[in-house]
Amino acid sequence: MNRTTHVLLTGALTAGLLLGSVPGISQVPSAYAQTTLSVTADTNTIVAEGGYSSDGEALGGVPAFLTVADSQNRIIHADQLKTDTAGRYRFEWTMANDAPTGTYSVKVRIEGEERASTFSFTNSRTFDTFLPVALSPYRFTxxxxxxxxxxxxxxxxxxxxxxxxxxxxxxxxxxxxxxxxxxxxxxxxxxxxxxxxxxxxxxxxxxxxxxxxxxxxxxxxxxxxxxxxxxxxxxxxxxxxxxxxxxxxxxxxxxxxxxxxxxxxxxxxxxxxxxxxxxxxxxxxxxxxxxxxxxxxxxxxxxxxxxxxxxxxxxxxxxxxxxxxxxxxxxxxxxxxxxxxxxxxxxxxxxxxxxxxxxxxxxxxxxxxxxxxxxxxFRTFDDINTPNRSYRELELLASRYVIRGRSETMFDLKGKITRAEFATLMIRALGLADKQGTSRFGDIPAATWYTDTVNIGASLGLINGYSSYAFGPHDNISREQMVTLLARGLQYVTERPYVDTVRVLGPVPKRDEISTWARDDMALAIQTGILVASDFQDFMWAGYTPQADATREEAGEMLYRLLAYLKLI
Known part of the structure; x- marks a missing residue:
């Protein structure tokens, strides 16, 4: 039985959408998440709450994610927490009074499932500039x-x-x-x-x-x-x-x-x-x-x-x-x-x-x-300036100078990404590019654009080579290799959460094609939302296999999800 999520809208919301199960995913344990989303007109507060269970058993300690985006699908707020022992979760966030009037979307995601709805917002005050923080009785922190x-x-x-x-x-x-x-x-x-x-x-x-x-x-x-x-x-x-x-x-x-x-x-x-x-x-x-x-x-x-x-x-x-x-x-x-x-x-x-x-x-x-x-x-590219599943994440990373295009105007969504390119992306995104590092990789020459970042990653334990002496900087990175690097990045910043690998991988198509060394990291990526349901659909319908080469689009959106999980953006 597929998982189903119900979104109930109350308060000042202008529209509601009742969504069914995620299409195309079979053999998923019976589970559901029931979420209430509302906007309180006087305080502009968004509340999202619900519960998560499987076969009637509450699933505690599971990461849940909230994103709020404007009418242009630019993310204005992101948060994450874990369900409590009863499988319950609650998000609460207050819109700034000077946020532009318009239609906004709210999304809640748990273990690859994503449910969304929209609400309208009318600003009650207009601030041309950010206001100063009062001194009394002490500074706001x-x-x-x-x-x-x-x-x-x-x-x-x-x-x-x-x-x-x-x-x-x-x-x-x-x-x-x-x-x-x-x-x-x-x-x-x-x-x-x-x-x-x-x-x-x-x-x-x-x-x-x-x-x-x-x-x-x-x-x-x-x-x-x-x-x-x-x-x-x-x-x-x-x-x-x-x-x-x-x-x-x-x-x-x-x-x-x-x-x-x-x-x-x-x-x-x-x-x-x-x-x-x-x-x-x-x-x-x-x-x-x-x-x-x-x-x-x-x-x-x-x-x-x-x-x-x-x-x-x-x-x-x-x-x-x-x-x-x-x-x-x-x-x-x-x-x-x-x-x-x-x-x-x-x-x-x-x-x-x-x-x-x-x-x-x-x-x-x-x-x-x-x-x-x-x-x-604000930075965008001609080939990501259209609605697709990742363009808002890619625009945000580009606007923060985390990712760059193949040129000033083109990002090259479906282009491949090399091992050196992705290692450099992750080191920069995590704020580690000023660290010191060395490696024994014989194929990492001195004074290239990727020398420092690969050596930093190797010294910090974030990247491995094919052997102690070969990294393969110009080889395309596979999807499972990329997921493993992301898992190491997560573990570098915070404690690695417990993951029931067998349960999490149970519904994943082509799970038997995941290399043994990557299974735990793949399950971690699913549980933490680095991999989501839309990725699974690609596994099935677009010939997506774990060992195939990753694309630049996939690298950007999964890197964004890692940063969102770590609350680094």
Whole structure:
């Protein structure tokens, strides 16, 4: 019996669609998902909720995905969560008041199934620019720790000593006040794991010093999941303490005269780096939406000062305040990272956060500090500018400079993609292109366009060769090889979820043609939504086989789904 999904529309929705089972897929366990989608007119809130089961048994821990797209099928919001032990899930998201009036689509996807419907939206206010964030009682940080219980220090009366001169705020955190705040917050709510330091000035350059004793108290009270969040005018920095290299964390926690110093700085317009970045943005035809912002951390202990530039495989999050920037819904907001050695701008995982009042921030996820340039851009190609199943994902990746065309006007949807090309795509998309790496592959020459990215991928364990000495950079990548690389990318960023390979592959056509070494990764891709039902239909009706060469279209859409699962876009 095929799976069926019912979509029930209520509230301010203008249309409803009752959808049946996915055509063409047989031998699927009996399962269903019932989803309610609604828009509440006064708060513009979309709610999608339902349950998932198979043969009457609730399926808990299964990823569910939500996407909201505008009338041009440009994705404006994406989210994912896991069903609870009862197989239930619930999404809730508020449309920004200045979102354009029009018809929008909402899609929910679980294990390859996708159901959709539409709703109409009328904006209640019009914002030409993003609004500033109020200072009182402390800076809004919901883009990083929404709904999170936290201890907050936000003025001189509760632990901050502030001096401001020539556009810079120097902030010192009182050891005993901060320790008491951490202990008190945890005793009243044991789920607390954030200490937030909110800088109460409008200076675009802030330096915040946090004593090592505060770090020690956070680890004692909050445990390994402790987060230190510094919120300033130019941006905010969410540092999970576990991201620090263990010896550095121990040194700060236990060393003499120890502390962590955070620097969040908006680069001046006449800064030489700003000129270089602007020149590159002109070449890329990207619009700068805020001045480049630098995030830095230095650890001090036992007379040492250690600048921290890299967090290994630990992703930290930054946000850049877009107050005063034009709210442009015609393109994609993202950030480019300035390579610390060669100065080249590189794509980095990022997403626009905008709340109902018109505040806008760009949230960046990356395993390292540095300079980020917020941009808005829209790029498309003549051969993807028509409705097909992947064009909105490809446009979004192109607008973020993750993917490129064969030329300025043509993407070449059905063209093949080589192993070196896809490895480079994935390394760039995950924000890892500034890492260092080497390999023993004899067929990777020095100084080619793919040398660094292949070597980085090999060093990080993201790619393998045919042997220890042969990678085959110019060979076309097969679909199952590509899925395996995507699975490694997922496991690099987050914990690999449990997958029942036999159950998940049960309904997949040509499952017996999947190589033994790729079966677990193929099942993982299906469970996490990297592979969806429409891909299965291609397996059957278009001669799609796991060992056949992947196309550029398939590479782009599956890379997008990986980033969406990881919440990196």
């Amino acid at each position: 919901g883009e990083l720790n929404a709904g999170q219980s936290q201890a907050v220090l936000y003025d001189k009366d509760n632990g901050l000593t502030i001096s401001s001169a020539q556009g810079r705020s120097n902030v010192d955190v009182n050891l005993y006040t901060a320790q008491n705040a951490v202990r008190s917050a945890y005793s009243s709510d044991s789920s607390t794991n954030y200490l937030t330091i909110s800088v109460p000035t409008r200076d675009l350059d802030a330096v915040v010093t946090v004593p090592g004793g505060v770090i020690r108290q956070m680890l004692t009270s909050y445990g390994e999941d402790a987060h230190l969040l510094v919120a300033a005018e130019a941006g905010s920095y969410d540092l999970p303490l576990a991201a620090l290299e263990p010896s550095i964390l121990t040194g700060v926690k236990e060393g003499a005269n120890s502390d962590l110093t955070f620097s969040i700085r908006r680069l001046a317009a006449n800064d030489a780096i700003s000129y270089s970045i602007n020149s590159q943005l002109n070449t890329l035809k990207a619009t700068r939406v805020a001045s480049p912002t630098e995030f830095a951390v230095t650890a001090h202990y036992n007379g040492q000062s250690i600048p921290i530039r890299d967090y290994g495989r630990n992703y930290v999050r930054y946000s850049i305040d877009l107050a005063g920037s034009k709210a442009n819904h015609g393109g994609s907001y993202s950030a480019l990272f300035r390579h610390p050695v060669n100065g080249e701008l590189m794509t980095t995982p990022s997403a626009l956060y905008q709340d109902y009042s018109g505040r806008g921030k760009l949230v960046i996820s990356r395993p390292g500090n540095g300079i980020y340039a917020p941009i808005n851009a």
